[in-house]
Amino acid sequence: MTVAVQGRARKERRDREPRPGLIARLRRSYDQHWYAWVMCAPVVLVLAALVGYPLVQGVLLTFTNANSLNVGRTIGVNHIPDTYSWVGFKNYVDLITGPDNQLVPHFVWTIVWTAVCVVLTVGTGLGLAVLLNRRIRGRAVYRMLLVLPWAVPTFVTVFSWRLLLSDGGAVDGLLGLLHLPQPSWLSDPLAMKVAAILVNTWVGFPFMMLSFLGGLQSIPNELYEAAEMDGATPWQRFTQVTLPGLRPVSSTVMLLGIIWTFNQFNVIYLLFGSGGDDSVQILVTYAYQLFFGQMPQDYAGSAAVGVICLSILVVFTGFYRRWVARNGAAA
Amino acid sequence: MxxxxxxxxxxxxxxxxxxxxxxxxxxxxxxxxxxxxxxxxxxxxxxxxxxxxxxxxALLAAVPLLWALVSAFKTNNELFASPWKLPATWHFDNFVRAWTKADIGEYFLNTVVVVVGALALTMLLGSMAAYVLARFRFPGNRVVYYAFVAGMTFPVFLALVPLFFVVKNLNLLSSYPGLILVYTAYALPFTVFFLTGFFRTLPTSVAEAAVIDGCSQEGVFFRIMLPMAKPGLVSVAIFNFLGMWNQYLLPLVLNSDQHKYLLSQGLAALAVQQGYANDWSALFAGLVIAALPVVALYLALAKKVQTGLSVGLLK
Structure with a gap:
């Protein structure tokens, strides 16, 4: 059996060994399968080389003490070999209980950041989508303006905010006019966090709004009419018709929102650069700092933070999916 | 609940x-x-x-951007003295200075090369894979499909450290092909996922008729399936274009040659330099130049973006 497979499908990659039951089918319609594999092969190769392999390497790296001083490199004609060694779980233990105790504060702030931002973006997005879904004058104009923060590249918008928020800048000017306090948005730890959350909400709500708008338009009007016949109040129609009708969209965009916010490198990094107070760094920007922001560059520590992030997201996604499925079944 | x-x-x-x-x-x-x-x-x-x-x-959404747009026409003094006022005279020369002296022109062209190259590659490879994943039953189909779904939720930076070394070992650091390949790799999961869903919704009868009439597999794909899938291809191309134009982290890590800088990097570098050069109005002009193509594309295709988003999320 295996001989036949190897002989026939040499192009097939090792990790896709067909189960025995499929071999018969494989033999029957070999031409089609060959075609399908060839069509898939480039994508699989690119992803394996640039996503899969780095991921595996990254996980392996976390069990070493690799940094920019002991990784093999070539200077001119001289090649210096790798000299780092295996250290087991030391990186993880150091990160969590080490003397710097760096990870835990960043972790807590990342969770707060994600939770607050997702609640704010989803809340605003849903509210605006409901309003935009009504028949009102100037709807197209509102929608166009409201989508701008999403349509303009993040690095442009975040830069604009950085300049707006700078000390003595435009926002401070406005606050001064209103006789409100003018915190230094880009250096005071608490003000930085507030600024980051506000800017991220500003950047993130249009996507939520557009998604919910699409979801709202897919809810059949008859449902509202039936609810109205039964004497449902507007609030009841919202909770009993609109929200359940949005569930397919909301479960997806909530998950996307959580993953994106958790990994929101651009907003934090571009708003504050590597300067400012360290406590505002979320896990991803912290990992970046470990890699690029210091000497010697701590490859292993950076990768370990990355693996911790991925583990958190994978576990969370698993629970979330199960929770959505259970709630969907119960409803 | x-x-x-x-x-x-x-x-x-x-x-x-x-x-x-x-x-x-x-x-x-x-x-x-x-x-x-x-x-x-x-x-x-x-x-x-x-x-x-x-x-x-709408005001909250638009004002910061309008502010940046108006600031691009001001002099340095006006920027700091009266940040909320309109400029006394509209200085279009800020844009000229940004484009030539601040190298925004160079960064712009670099970005166009990388984004267009990566977009073309992504769409070609992605539609090929999505087509067979949607239409052919073959061993490995599910494995590949779920690998893409997993890849979509997988954030770029997690593999950043090793990715840096992979690209370095391929001698592709700070090069167009390197950036194009990496952009493609990280755009593919979403593209394949989205297009697979789209190909599934297309009727099978046309392709079957073509096969009966003796059309080759390649012919079915290029002459029948791709034209039929055009709405989906356009939506996903727009999303990828926006995503790639926005990309900041990947070039930051993989592209350190100043002449190969992309817009996002170039502007970041420019922002740092302004501490010395003190030409903030050119920076604002640069921001406007960087945003223009994306906003223009968005305004031209707003409807398609919206439907694409709904189709993609509701499936």
Missing amino acids: TDTTTPPRSAGPDTGPRSDSPGDSPSGAGSGGRPRPGGRLSRRLGTGATQGFLGVW
Whole structure:
């Protein structure tokens, strides 16, 4: 059996060994399968080389003490070999209980950041989508303006905010006019966090709004009419018709929102650069700092933070999916 | 149910205008099949509140960007002395200076090369894979498909450290092909996922008829399936274009040659330099130049973006 497979499908990659039951089918319609594999092969190769392999390497790296001083490199004609060694779980233990105790504060702030931002973006997005879904004058104009923060590249918008928020800048000017306090948005730890959350909400709500708008338009009007016949109040129609009708969209965009916010490198990094107070760094920007922001560059520590992030997201996604499925079944 | 209890609380303001209509609901119900009834007065109140709320939000969304746009026409002094006023004279030369002296022109062309190259490669490879994943049953189909789904939720930076070394070992650091390949790799999961869903919705009869008439597999793909999938291809191409133009982290890590800088990097570098050069108006002009293609594309294709988003999320 295996001989036949190897002989026939040499192009097939090792990790896709067909189960025995499929071999018969494989033999029957070999031409089609060959075609399908060839069509898939480039994508699989690119992803394996640039996503899969780095991921595996990254996980392996976390069990070493690799940094920019002991990784093999070539200077001119001289090649210096790798000299780092295996250290087991030391990186993880150091990160969590080490003397710097760096990870835990960043972790807590990342969770707060994600939770607050997702609640704010989803809340605003849903509210605006409901309003935009009504028949009102100037709807197209509102929608166009409201989508701008999403349509303009993040690095442009975040830069604009950085300049707006700078000390003595435009926002401070406005606050001064209103006789409100003018915190230094880009250096005071608490003000930085507030600024980051506000800017991220500003950047993130249009996507939520557009998604919910699409979801709202897919809810059949008859449902509202039936609810109205039964004497449902507007609030009841919202909770009993609109929200359940949005569930397919909301479960997806909530998950996307959580993953994106958790990994929101651009907003934090571009708003504050590597300067400012360290406590505002979320896990991803912290990992970046470990890699690029210091000497010697701590490859292993950076990768370990990355693996911790991925583990958190994978576990969370698993629970979330199960929770959505259970709630969907119960409803 | 818990997921549905959080949004309404934060969405409180919008329910205000509507919650005053229950008193009028009899008259509203009597007026026939309108989805949202209410007396004339309360409806007008509701509309007013809606308009007000939307207006405030639209202002909040647009003002920072308009501010940046207007600032691009000011002199340095005006920027700091009167940040909220219109410029005395509109300085178009800021753009010229940004394009030539601040190298934004160079960064712009670099970005175009990388984004166009990566977009073409992504669309070609992605549609090929999505087509067979959607239309052919073959061993490995599910494995590949779920690998893509997993890859979509997988954030770029997690593999950043080793990715840096992979690209370095391929001698592709700070090169167009390197950036194009990496951009492609990280755009493919979403592309394949989205297009697979789209190809599944297309009718099979046309392709079958073509095969009976003796059309080759390649012919079916390029001459029948791709044209039929055009709406989906356009949507996903727009999303990828926006995503790639926005990309900052990948070039930051993989592209350190100043002559190969992309717009996002170039502007970041420019922002740092302004501490010395003190030409902030050129920086604003650069920001506007960087945003223009994306905004233009968005405005031209707003409808397609919206439907693409709905189709992608509802599937």
